[in-house]
Structures are given as structure tokens and as C-alpha cells.
Amino acid sequence: MTWASPGLALIVAACVVPPLILLYFLKLRRREVSIPSTLLWMQSVQDLQANAPFQRLRMNLLLFLQLLALCLMLLALAQPQWAGVTTSSSRTVLLIDRSGSMTARDVEPTRLAEAKRQAVEYVKNIRTGGLFSRGGQAEQVMIISFAQEARVQCPFTSSQAELTEAIESIGPTHERTSLARALELARAYTINTDPETDKPIGPPATLIVFSDGQIRDLSDLVTRDTVLYRPIGDEAALGNVGIVEFGADRAPTNLSEIVVYARIANYRMTPALVDVLFSVGDQLVGSKRIEVPAAYQEDPRQDTGAEGPAESDDAEADAPIQPGGAALTLRPGMTGVEFPLVQARGVTIGVSLDLDDVLKADNQAFVVVPQAKRLRVGLVDAKSFFIPTAVEGVPFVEVVEMIPAPRFQEMMTTDRGQPDTYDMMIVDNVALPAQLPAGRYLIFSSYEGLDGFEASTEEKPDGAQVWDEQHPVSHWVNFNPLYVHSYHPMSVPTEAHVLVDGAFGPLLVEYVHGGAHCLILPFEFLKSNWMLDENMLKFVQNAVNYLGHSGQMVVSEPYEPGETVVARLPRDATDIAMRLVSQAEDEGGAGAGAGRKVLTPIDPAMTTYRAERAGLYALSFRQSDEEEEQTRYIAVNMGSDLESNVRPSPTLRIGTDETRTVRGEDGLQKKPLWPWLLLAALAVITVEWWVYSRRAFI
Known part of the structure; x- marks a missing residue:
């Protein structure tokens, strides 16, 4: 007071x-x-x-x-x-940030809960109209929540009950933060223009932003509205460590393995020692302890010409850091970590950080390894039964179909490409066109017609001298015993990659040109000793796996929170449901009940969903001809550098203008009590007159 x-x-x-x-x-x-x-x-x-x-x-x-x-x-x-929270305007818009960084727990229980508490306190003190209300007019308040998108929680009203209910209904998300859409919504509801003069009618509304200031598009915005900023979060809280990137790829030396990689960011001013845990499904398969370098401060106005932390004294280390116009920018320390796994299909791979910090949502991430693609292989005029035998023994090969040479040549000239029914073709001594159509080919002794390839007129015997041991087709293959009794040595174009070289020329070449991906051997299979060598079986299997799965993603691309998930399901799919089965416990133990959270589709006809929170989702459905329920998993990872930086910004700069920051009672309007004191004085005078009039004098 x-x-x-x-x-x-x-x-x-x-x-x-x-x-x-x-x-x-x-x-x-x-x-x-x-x-x-x-x-x-x-x-x-x-x-x-x-x-x-x-x-x-x-x-x-x-x-x-x-x-x-x-x-x-x-x-x-x-x-x-x-001290109240009223404003001078008769209309006020409360903008409440519900992005990923607002799930930080540096204030109990979370920043979002604290923002909602302050917003409810504001609503309790709004002017409701009446004799002693300043201005005599009730204050109209609108509630807008925003993250990557914005939504109107409650239109303009002076009902405290409706406003409080709307505020309490705001739920957390792990999305990125964008203020642009929220400002557009606020303007649409607050600005009324005169159609004749095209000028605003009535006083502008006051906007109050409840946020931690981690907003990515501040520098791109322009606003003429009166904006007040209510910073949420503890500026003295310890920084955050989180996963900002997670993925997987095939091991370059072993097709049967995949390498899981993660990038860890440290926003603390001291190095962080972190245990990184890797899991397949529900099983922990490995862990690594790493040290993530400390974060450092960078002045964007100075070009140091070098990356990495710059030397700074203690005073600079304590200087305020804020996005969207701050003098200093906080740059996190980064460390990458890899973990090899035996390639599996139809499983989920997870990584998590074993540490306790203020933000849980970025301490885990997932990728989904899809079911193995069943390959369809076409054999063109195979003259040796060893090749079909070797191909049929390759895992994930579903169909091996024999293609006569005339049909193949017709496909090359008329169809201009291998049909979609084939993932790759094996060509055994069949004439080729000058330019192969798009496709994947394993070619034996059929290179003379290709542009850039020339054959020697002299036949020579040859054997493998050197080879690329790191290439996927060389895995577990020993080319040293390979001996060719007779072949025409070839010269290859400069863009070709020689994988196995002999004394007189290349014996295995990889050639990629115009959409055609080829492995070329210049000798006939029957004129070599590979017919009786187990290395031949290993090579054919590696080549089929390498070419057949070429271009296929090792893992399904994970979504980010806020993106629309489109479920591509069979036409006869029924009982479709998508639920969150694994997530971080970031608000009141929300992760414990994640398995019961079922998402409502945006468009039931399209089976599209909006995943607002990071975690692993299960999409279940049934087909009319199958009784068993089928399940597909979808990964949604936070992976946002800005949201992982949970250090709150003490000020908010929109474009080139700095907003007015209010904390507690600072800068807010006061509610006068003198009318109520005068009313009490009038009541006392009335009582005094009544006592005086009834008093008996002697």
C-alpha cells in the first residue's frame, strides 16, 4: 500500500x-x-x-x-x-506463452503455472464497473495463448469467472515460440477502423505478455500497441543441458549396423558431465559419459573472426543475456556423441540424459527404425545359377524375377527406366544403351556401350591387387583370392569410383550418373574363380543390400512439436487412435499418465494429428481382414536450440522498440482506497448523529 x-x-x-x-x-x-x-x-x-x-x-x-x-x-x-494490476486502457489482452521453455521448473511447479497464476491475479483485480470504479467502466480482458501457433482462449469479457476458467485451461506444449501470430490475433480483435477515414475507432488495447522472453521472431516484428512484459523465470537458476539433435545412419563399413548420433548442448557457464543412455525399445543397450563444454557469451556487434568461447571477465559473465536485441548472446557448449547398434527393423531407438535440470523435455529423444523394405530383384539373362542362388539368400529379398534380354532392352529404350516393381536389376553380359535410365544396376561384363567406358582389344588374365575396404560392398569380403582367367581391361570416366583395382585395370567400379546407380564388373562371372568362393556370396549380398536400399532412410524422420502428423494408413483401416506413450515428466508428473493421452485428429477423414508435446507416439489401427491390432510408432523431438536455452530474458525487445517490463507492483496502476474511506466516515457520522439524537439530557 x-x-x-x-x-x-x-x-x-x-x-x-x-x-x-x-x-x-x-x-x-x-x-x-x-x-x-x-x-x-x-x-x-x-x-x-x-x-x-x-x-x-x-x-x-x-x-x-x-x-x-x-x-x-x-x-x-x-x-x-x-497495488493492483489494472491498466489505463479499458481493454487488455493477456498473451500467455506456453512454449517448450515455459515447462522449465526453476519456479514451482513450472513457469507456465507461474504465468497462469499471475494472469489469474490480474483478472481478480480488474475493474468491474460501478460507482467507485476508476473511470466507472468495466475493464474488458481477452486471453490468448501462444507457442508456434496462437489461439484465443477467451474473447473480450469482464467476467472474472470466465477469464479464470480460460486461463486454467491453458496446457503446456513443447513447441517453438512465435509471437507474430499472437499479435495478429490481438490486432484482429482490438482494432476497429472507420470505413470512411480508415482510422482506428476508440482507444487502443494494452497487451501484457507473460513469457520468459525466449521468442525467436522478435527482431522481425513491428507493433504500435502498448506492450507490457511480465518476465517469468528465475534469472539466477542453473542453466540447462539438452539434446538439440538426434538421428541415425548406416555404418559406412557395415550395412548390418547403424550409428546413432546425438548433439548435446550445455547452456551452463560451467562444463557439464553427463551420462548419455541409449535404448532399443524398452531395453537399455549402452551408455557413454561425456563432458560438454561450458556456454560462452558473444557480442554480435563484434566479429572475432573465430568460433568458440571468447575470453570474458566475471562482470561480463553476469551481464544480462536476452534474445532479440540483447547486447550479449549466449552460445551453448556443444558435444557430439555416437553409438553403434546392430541394425534392427521395426524398433524405436531412444537417447536420454541422466541428469536433473530445470527442463526435462529436451533430456530425451527418439527415432523410429521402420520395417525392412522387401526387395524385388530382376535378373537379366543370368547365365549362371550361382547368381540366383546368391540373391535368394539375401535377407529382405522378397521376389527374384528372371527377365529375358529382349524384354530388358525394350525396357531400356521404350519404358526408359526400370519399372517400379523392381528395386534393382542384375545384368549378366547383356548389351547396354549409352545412357542407362534411372535405376540401380549390378552389371557383369556389359559395360562397352556406356558413355565414357572403353574396353581394351586385348584379353588378359588379372587378379585383385588393391580394394576399398571401407566401402559397404567390401564388408567381410576378401578380394585377394579373386582371379579372372580372361577379360578385356576397361578404362573408366573420371567420375567413376574404382573399388577393386587389378594389374591391368579396374575389376569393380561404382558409377553414378543421371539417376543411374551402377556397380560394374568388367568380367564374365563364369570366367573367374568366384563360382567356388564364399566371398562371391558375401559380395552379391552386400551389393544387393547396398543398391536395393539405396535412397531408403535408415530411420523415419522425426517430427517437431507443433507439426502436423499425417498418418498414411490402408484404406480399410478402422479403430484408428494415436496416443502419447512416452514423454518427459515436466509438469506435475505428466509423463506418468502419457499412455492414456489420446490425440484427437485435426481431420478425421485425413487422419492428421497435431503433436504439441515431445515424446514417442503410437498409432494403432485395425484392418478389415485382420483381427490383430497393428501399431506404428512416431517420434516427436523437441530439438530446438532456443527452447533449450531456458535463461529468462529480463527485457523484451520487439523489433527496435523495447517494451515496458513490469515486475510485481512496479509500473502497474494503483487502485485508490479513498472512496471507501469516505464511505466509512459517512457511516460513522450517521451513527454519531443517531446517538446524539437519542441522548437524554438532565
């Missing part, structure tokens, strides 16, 4: 209160009464004998009531004000 004019009230009190008391000292009212003797009225005798002023001031109800009324009027004259 504050006082607008306490000095004036004290001066008036000094001038009024003493005379009132003095009047009671001097007042002595008597009536002449005829009595036989003064012995019958001893009190009158005492009054005549007692002349001291304080003897005359006795307990008097009228004096007490008059002093009380005077004190109330003097307090009203001092103009006491109660």
Missing part, C-alpha cells in the same frame, strides 16, 4: 484534531435546578470544586465517534492506494 499525499493529511490533522479535543475540555453545560440541598447532588458539588481540564474529559461516545470519522477523512485525504 502506498500514500499519494500523506503530508497534507498530517497538516490537516494537526489543525483539526487538537481543536476538537479542546472543545470537549472547555464544554461545561449546566441547567439551573431548584433543590432542597446540595447533599442530594454530590456530582454537581464535585463539578463546582474540580476545575482541572483533564478532570472534565471523561469517557464520551460522541467524542469517540467524531474522532473516528475525522481519522477516516484524514486517511482519505492522504489518498492511500492498493
Whole structure:
């Protein structure tokens, strides 16, 4: 509580209160009464004998009531004000940030909960209209929540119950933060223009942003509205460590393995020692302990010409850091970590950080390894039964189809490409066109027609001399025993990659040109010793796997929170449901009940869903001809550098303009209490008059 004019009230009190008391000292009212003797009225005798002023001031109800009324009027004259959260505008828009960084727990229980609490406190103190309401008009308030998208939680109203209910209904997300859409919504509801003059009608609304300031598009925004910023979060809280990137790829030296990689960011000013855990499904398969370098501060106005942390003193380390216009920018320390896994299909791979920090949502991430693609292989005029035998033994090969040479040549000239029914083709000594159509080919002794390839006129025997041991087709293959009895050595174009080289020329070449991906061997299979060598089987299997799965993603691309998930399901799919089965416990143990959270589709006809929270989702459905329920998994990872940086911004700069920051009672309007004090004084005066009128005088 504050006082607008306490000095004036004290001066008036000094001038009024003493005379009132003095009047009671001097007042002595008597009536002449005829009595036989003064012995019958001893009190009158005492009054005549007692002349001291304080003897005359006795307990008097009228004096007490008059002093009380005077004190109330003097307090009203001092103009006491109660700190409220009202604004000078008759319309106010509360913008509440519900992005990923607002799930941080540096304030209990989360930043979003604290923002909602402050918003509810604002609503409780809005002007509701009436005699003693400043301006006499009720304040209209709108609630907008925003993250990557914005939504109107409650249109303009002065109903405190409706506003409070709308605020409490705001749920957390792990999305990125964008203020642009929220400002567009606010303008659409607050700006009314005159169609004749095209000028705004009525006073503009006041916007109050409840956020931690981690907003990515601040520098791109322009606003003419009055914007107040309510910073949420503890600036002294310890920084965050999180996963900002997670994925997987095939091991370059072993097709049967995949390498899981993660990038860890440290926003603390000290190095962080972190245990990184890897899991397949529900099983923990490995862990690594890494040290992530400390974050550092960078001045964007100075070009150091080098990456990495710059030297800074302790004063700079404590300087405020804020996105969207701060003098200093916080750059996280980064470390990458890899973990090899035996390639599996139809499983989920997860990575998590074993540490306790303020933000849980970025401490885990998932990728989904889809079911293996069943390959369809076409054999073109295979002259040896060893090749079909080797291909049929390759895992994931579903169909091996024999293609006659005339049909193949017709496909090359008429169809201009291998049909979609084949994932790759094996060509055994069949003439090729100058340019192969798009496709994947394993070619034996059929290279003479290709552009850039030339064959020697002289036949020579040859054997493998050197080979690329790191290439996927060389895995577990020993080319040293390979011996070719007779072949025409070839010269290859410069863009070709020689995988196995002999004494007289290449014996295995990889050639990619115009959409055609080829592995070319310049000799006939039957003119080599590979017919009786197990290395031949290994090579054919590696080549089919390498070419057949070429271009296929090792893992399904994970989504980001806020993206629309499109479920591509069979046409006869029924009982479709998508639920969140694994997530971080970031708000009141929300992760414990994740398995019961079922998403409502955006468009039931399209089976599209909006995944607002990071985690692993299960999409279940049934087909009409199958009784068993099928399940597909979808990964949604936070992976946002800005959201992982949970250090709150003390100020908010929109474009080139810095907004007004308000904390607690600072900068907010005061609610005057003097009307209520005058009302109380009037009530006391009324009581005093009633007592005076009923008093009996003798």
C-alpha cells in the first residue's frame, strides 16, 4: 500500500484534531435546578470544586465517534492506494506463452503455472464497473495463448469467472515460440477502423505478455500497441543441458549396423558431465559419459573472426543475456556423441540424459527404425545359377524375377527406366544403351556401350591387387583370392569410383550418373574363380543390400512439436487412435499418465494429428481382414536450440522498440482506497448523529 499525499493529511490533522479535543475540555453545560440541598447532588458539588481540564474529559461516545470519522477523512485525504494490476486502457489482452521453455521448473511447479497464476491475479483485480470504479467502466480482458501457433482462449469479457476458467485451461506444449501470430490475433480483435477515414475507432488495447522472453521472431516484428512484459523465470537458476539433435545412419563399413548420433548442448557457464543412455525399445543397450563444454557469451556487434568461447571477465559473465536485441548472446557448449547398434527393423531407438535440470523435455529423444523394405530383384539373362542362388539368400529379398534380354532392352529404350516393381536389376553380359535410365544396376561384363567406358582389344588374365575396404560392398569380403582367367581391361570416366583395382585395370567400379546407380564388373562371372568362393556370396549380398536400399532412410524422420502428423494408413483401416506413450515428466508428473493421452485428429477423414508435446507416439489401427491390432510408432523431438536455452530474458525487445517490463507492483496502476474511506466516515457520522439524537439530557 502506498500514500499519494500523506503530508497534507498530517497538516490537516494537526489543525483539526487538537481543536476538537479542546472543545470537549472547555464544554461545561449546566441547567439551573431548584433543590432542597446540595447533599442530594454530590456530582454537581464535585463539578463546582474540580476545575482541572483533564478532570472534565471523561469517557464520551460522541467524542469517540467524531474522532473516528475525522481519522477516516484524514486517511482519505492522504489518498492511500492498493497495488493492483489494472491498466489505463479499458481493454487488455493477456498473451500467455506456453512454449517448450515455459515447462522449465526453476519456479514451482513450472513457469507456465507461474504465468497462469499471475494472469489469474490480474483478472481478480480488474475493474468491474460501478460507482467507485476508476473511470466507472468495466475493464474488458481477452486471453490468448501462444507457442508456434496462437489461439484465443477467451474473447473480450469482464467476467472474472470466465477469464479464470480460460486461463486454467491453458496446457503446456513443447513447441517453438512465435509471437507474430499472437499479435495478429490481438490486432484482429482490438482494432476497429472507420470505413470512411480508415482510422482506428476508440482507444487502443494494452497487451501484457507473460513469457520468459525466449521468442525467436522478435527482431522481425513491428507493433504500435502498448506492450507490457511480465518476465517469468528465475534469472539466477542453473542453466540447462539438452539434446538439440538426434538421428541415425548406416555404418559406412557395415550395412548390418547403424550409428546413432546425438548433439548435446550445455547452456551452463560451467562444463557439464553427463551420462548419455541409449535404448532399443524398452531395453537399455549402452551408455557413454561425456563432458560438454561450458556456454560462452558473444557480442554480435563484434566479429572475432573465430568460433568458440571468447575470453570474458566475471562482470561480463553476469551481464544480462536476452534474445532479440540483447547486447550479449549466449552460445551453448556443444558435444557430439555416437553409438553403434546392430541394425534392427521395426524398433524405436531412444537417447536420454541422466541428469536433473530445470527442463526435462529436451533430456530425451527418439527415432523410429521402420520395417525392412522387401526387395524385388530382376535378373537379366543370368547365365549362371550361382547368381540366383546368391540373391535368394539375401535377407529382405522378397521376389527374384528372371527377365529375358529382349524384354530388358525394350525396357531400356521404350519404358526408359526400370519399372517400379523392381528395386534393382542384375545384368549378366547383356548389351547396354549409352545412357542407362534411372535405376540401380549390378552389371557383369556389359559395360562397352556406356558413355565414357572403353574396353581394351586385348584379353588378359588379372587378379585383385588393391580394394576399398571401407566401402559397404567390401564388408567381410576378401578380394585377394579373386582371379579372372580372361577379360578385356576397361578404362573408366573420371567420375567413376574404382573399388577393386587389378594389374591391368579396374575389376569393380561404382558409377553414378543421371539417376543411374551402377556397380560394374568388367568380367564374365563364369570366367573367374568366384563360382567356388564364399566371398562371391558375401559380395552379391552386400551389393544387393547396398543398391536395393539405396535412397531408403535408415530411420523415419522425426517430427517437431507443433507439426502436423499425417498418418498414411490402408484404406480399410478402422479403430484408428494415436496416443502419447512416452514423454518427459515436466509438469506435475505428466509423463506418468502419457499412455492414456489420446490425440484427437485435426481431420478425421485425413487422419492428421497435431503433436504439441515431445515424446514417442503410437498409432494403432485395425484392418478389415485382420483381427490383430497393428501399431506404428512416431517420434516427436523437441530439438530446438532456443527452447533449450531456458535463461529468462529480463527485457523484451520487439523489433527496435523495447517494451515496458513490469515486475510485481512496479509500473502497474494503483487502485485508490479513498472512496471507501469516505464511505466509512459517512457511516460513522450517521451513527454519531443517531446517538446524539437519542441522548437524554438532565
